[in-house]
Amino acid sequence: MADAPKKVVLAYSGGLDTSIILKWLQAELGAEVVAFTADLGQGEELEPARQKAQDLGVKEIFVEDLREEFVRDYVFPMFRANTVYEGQYLLGTAIARPLIAKRQIEIAHETGADAVCHGATGKGNDQVRFELAYLALDPDVQIISPWRQWDFGSRTDLIAYAEEHGIDVPADKRGEAPFSIDANLLHTSSEGKALEDPGQEAPEFVYQRTVAPEDAPDTPHYIEIGFEKGDPVSIDGVRLSPASLLTRLNELGGKHGIGRLDLLENRFIGMKSRGIYETPGGTILLAAHRGIEQITLDGGAMHLKDELMPRYAELIYNGFWFSPERKMLQAAIDESQHMVSGTVRLKLYKGSVSVTGRRSARSLYSLDHVTFEDDVVYDQSDADGFIELNALRLKLLARRDRKSGKNS
Numbered sequence: 001m002a003d004a005p006k007k008v009v010l011a012y013s014g015g016l017d018t019s020i021i022l023k024w025l026q027a028e029l030g031a032e033v034v035a036f037t038a039d040l041g042q043g044e045e046l047e048p049a050r051q052k053a054q055d056l057g058v059k060e061i062f063v064e065d066l067r068e069e070f071v072r073d074y075v076f077p078m079f080r081a082n083t084v085y086e087g088q089y090l091l092g093t094a095i096a097r098p099l100i101a102k103r104q105i106e107i108a109h110e111t112g113a114d115a116v117c118h119g120a121t122g123k124g125n126d127q128v129r130f131e132l133a134y135l136a137l138d139p140d141v142q143i144i145s146p147w148r149q150w151d152f153g154s155r156t157d158l159i160a161y162a163e164e165h166g167i168d169v170p171a172d173k174r175g176e177a178p179f180s181i182d183a184n185l186l187h188t189s190s191e192g193k194a195l196e197d198p199g200q201e202a203p204e205f206v207y208q209r210t211v212a213p214e215d216a217p218d219t220p221h222y223i224e225i226g227f228e229k230g231d232p233v234s235i236d237g238v239r240l241s242p243a244s245l246l247t248r249l250n251e252l253g254g255k256h257g258i259g260r261l262d263l264l265e266n267r268f269i270g271m272k273s274r275g276i277y278e279t280p281g282g283t284i285l286l287a288a289h290r291g292i293e294q295i296t297l298d299g300g301a302m303h304l305k306d307e308l309m310p311r312y313a314e315l316i317y318n319g320f321w322f323s324p325e326r327k328m329l330q331a332a333i334d335e336s337q338h339m340v341s342g343t344v345r346l347k348l349y350k351g352s353v354s355v356t357g358r359r360s361a362r363s364l365y366s367l368d369h370v371t372f373e374d375d376v377v378y379d380q381s382d383a384d385g386f387i388e389l390n391a392l393r394l395k396l397l398a399r400r401d402r403k404s405g406k407n408s
Contacts, residue, residue: 129318256348
């Protein structure tokens with residue numbers, strides 16, 4: 001480790017693990033700790049974290065509501081790209097880390113801290129995401145990663161340390177947790193222990209935000225989402241702030257069992273892991289955004305976006321939100337969204353969301369051109385030359401191969 005830090009900004013949840021980390025920073029490193037707790041819509045009361053930090057002797061405590069910034073500046077830009085990782089994952093954990101890291105660095109500068117600290121383990125993606133973001137924003141900041149630095153070898157060691165330093169250990173934390181949970185306004189993520197066997201179905205008690213699809217209402221629910229320049233702005237004609245809109249979509253999606261995902265994914269550090277994700281509002285939003293793009297976005301632009309998206313998703317998953325290449329891709333994506341405005345009607349029913357209609361004053365859809373009835377705008381014989389030119393190279397290939405006996 002470099003010189004011992006004098007003052008550390010800790011990403012502090014108020015839970016047992018980060019409380020132990022807080023005390024470890026004080027007792028073992030002799031550092032003054034600044035506690036930072038971010039409300040990203042995880043659904044928990046966060047003020048108790050302030051009291052716990054005070055009880056541990058912390059004088060500078062930041063408990064901040066970042067929900068609107070999270071959705072407006074991180075979730076919505078990502079959804080303009082229709083971003084999914086490995087074809088399924090909507091990146092709920094990955095997209096939250098750069099905002100937390102950014103605010104940690106800002107607080108470090110505000111308070112004169114010379115180091116930042118996170119509670120991610122040495123096996124996961126989050127350590128990479130946090131630290132790449134820290135260093136992109138402040139290349140000189142010192143980073144403390146306790147799980148890679150301390151000598152604790154088991155949860156028993158951690159609990160013994162907590163008891164030694166007067167940290168309350170709830171009864172439900174004394175044994176190994178059946179699984180770990182990360183949550184924010186976009187999703188919940190559950191991993192570990194009871195979920196580590198990918199051949200076994202996840203038990204129903206794992207799910208936090210969604211009813212089982214078979215238990216969802218028997219009557220479909222229709223909603224209409226309004227878009228302006230690629231971002232959702234209203235539900236059923238009522239304008240909502242970004243965080244309020246996603247909250248409402250979560251409520252609707254959760255009620256109808258939408259957004260469950262059992263994924264065996266490839267972590268950036270090389271291993272595979274199994275996660276159970278719930279992204280009810282995000283799943284609805286992805287379907288809606290694709291629906292409005294279908295009627296407003298040029299085919300060439302749409303197909304190029306689909307080619308760029310996997311690279312964009314990988315950058316976010318791997319922690320490169322603040323990289324120049326992610327910003328370059330974002331500029332291209334945002335350029336495509338200027339005319340992506342209108343409304344999309346969707347049906348929510350027993351775990352599924354489907355587009356049932358779209359309207360836009362910026363529509364590229366022309367009934368005059370696609371109708372099967374008589375029209376005066378399209379001469380079908382024009383297709384003769386189009387097909388002949390596109391078939392030319394195929395004909396030349398076929399004649400060559402026939403002469404060489406390749407197809408015999």
